[in-house]
Each structure stands twice: as C-alpha cells, then as structure tokens.
Amino acid sequence: LVGIEALLRGAQGDADAPVSGRVFKIERTAGGERVAYARLYAGTLRARQRVAVSGGGDAKATSIRVFAPAGAPRRDVMVAGEMATIRGLGVVRVGDALGEPRPGDEASARFPRPTLEAVVFARDPAQQGSLRAALAQLAEQDPLIDVRQDEDRHEIAVSLYGGGQKEVIGATLVRDYGIEADFRETTTVCIERLVGAGEAEEVIRAATKTNITGRSSPF
Numbered sequence: 001l002v003g004i005e006a007l008l009r010g011a012q013g014d015a016d017a018p019v020s021g022r023v024f025k026i027e028r029t030a031g032g033e034r035v036a037y038a039r040l041y042a043g044t045l046r047a048r049q050r051v052a053v054s055g056g057g058d059a060k061a062t063s064i065r066v067f068a069p070a071g072a073p074r075r076d077v078m079v080a081g082e083m084a085t086i087r088g089l090g091v092v093r094v095g096d097a098l099g100e101p102r103p104g105d106e107a108s109a110r111f112p113r114p115t116l117e118a119v120v121f122a123r124d125p126a127q128q129g130s131l132r133a134a135l136a137q138l139a140e141q142d143p144l145i146d147v148r149q150d151e152d153r154h155e156i157a158v159s160l161y162g163g164g165q166k167e168v169i170g171a172t173l174v175r176d177y178g179i180e181a182d183f184r185e186t187t188t189v190c191i192e193r194l195v196g197a198g199e200a201e202e203v204i205r206a207a208t209k210t211n212i213t214g215r216s217s218p219f
Contacts, residue, residue, distance in 0.1 A: 015080045067082070
C-alpha cells in the first residue's frame with residue numbers, strides 16, 4: 001500500500017482550466033438510468049452544469065457524487081484529479097471525452113475493430129427483442145462489444161476479440177437480464193479498407209462534332 005501511494009500518485013490538474021475528463025465506466029440503475037464514472041483531468045464540474053460530450057453535443061450533469069474516503073462528506077463539485085459518478089449525460093459511452101479532449105487522447109482511447117463475429121439468439125424466441133436491448137446496453141458499458149442486426153435475416157451478431165467473450169456475454173445475459181442465449185460458430189469478419197483513390201473519364205458521345213475534350217468526334 002505504501003508503494004501504491006508513492007509510485008502511483010495521481011496527477012493533479014488545473015482546477016481553473018477548461019473542463020477536460022473521460023468516462024471510464026457505465027452502469028445503469030434499477031430504473032434503467034445511465035450512470036457514468038468519469039475522471040477529471042482539468043477544470044471544475046458542478047451539478048447542473050452543461051458539459052460537451054465527444055459522443056455528440058453537450059449534456060447537463062444533473063447529479064455528481066465525488067469518490068471520497070469512508071466517512072467523508074459527499075460533494076457534488078468535481079475538480080481536476082478527482083473521480084465521480086455523473087448522471088444526466090445521456091447516451092455517453094465508455095471512452096467518451098468530457099469537455100476538451102487532452103492532446104493525443106483520442107488516438108489512445110480508440111480500440112482496433114474486432115476481427116471475429118458470432119450470431120446470437122435467445123433460446124426463448126419471445127425474448128429476442130429483449131436480447132437486442134440487453135446487448136445494446138452491454139455495448140454501452142463495454143467498448144470491446146459491438147452489436148449489429150442483419151435487416152434481411154433479422155439476425156443479431158456480436159463482434160468479438162476472442163471466443164471467451166461469448167461465455168462472458170452469455171453469463172452476463174443470464175445474471176443481469178434473465179435471458180438465456182446461444183451462439184453460433186465464430187466466424188472471421190471481412191473488413192474492407194480504402195487503400196487509395198483514383199478517377200477516370202471516357203467520352204462516349206457528344207452533342208456536337210467536337211467533344212468536350214476539344215477533340216473531333218466521329219458522331
């Protein structure tokens with residue numbers, strides 16, 4: 001414990017600077033409200049203050065509870081170097097920046113796209129809709145989960161980094177949502193990436209005997 005305090009001492013930021021922080025965890029209350037866990041690198045954030053969210057637009061922090069030692073009074077003002085739970089940030093996700101992103105932070109916060117995929121379905125067909133909603137919530141809480149639905153076959157697929165994720169997702173669905181689900185065989189995702197750009201032009205017919213390139217046309 002002495003080593004942790006000496007070697008992992010948190011960096012203190014400027015409380016008077018513009019707000020800059022990052023969401024590192026998402027939870028939901030029993031009523032379904034999204035609660036964000038965030039760390040503030042710079043600035044000061046107060047309850048009912050509006051803050052920019054990198055996920056889109058800005059939001060009002062309706063409630064802030066700063067982490068403090070047991071017995072310490074609860075505070076609703078978060079200053080640089082502190083962590084807190086924040087409500088009211090809307091569709092915020094893990095990894096989203098609050099306020100002004102730190103230089104170089106955007107690149108480090110991104111994860112490479114997963115290369116594996118598996119179709120998942122509820123054992124009880126009546127829970128298929130609930131399964132889709134549950135997976136969407138899990139994707140909010142875990143940036144390593146990506147969910148998509150095939151509009152033609154109406155199949156739900158999750159992108160994976162490894163087969164072990166299927167076991168974790170399946171157990172979480174049973175524990176937190178009461179949904180038993182099965183997965184099909186894991187397959188490799190085909191990812192197309194642009195490697196270059198080009199253009200070409202061929203005149204087929206022109207309205208006059210001189211085509212648009214200035215050369216004589218036989219038509």
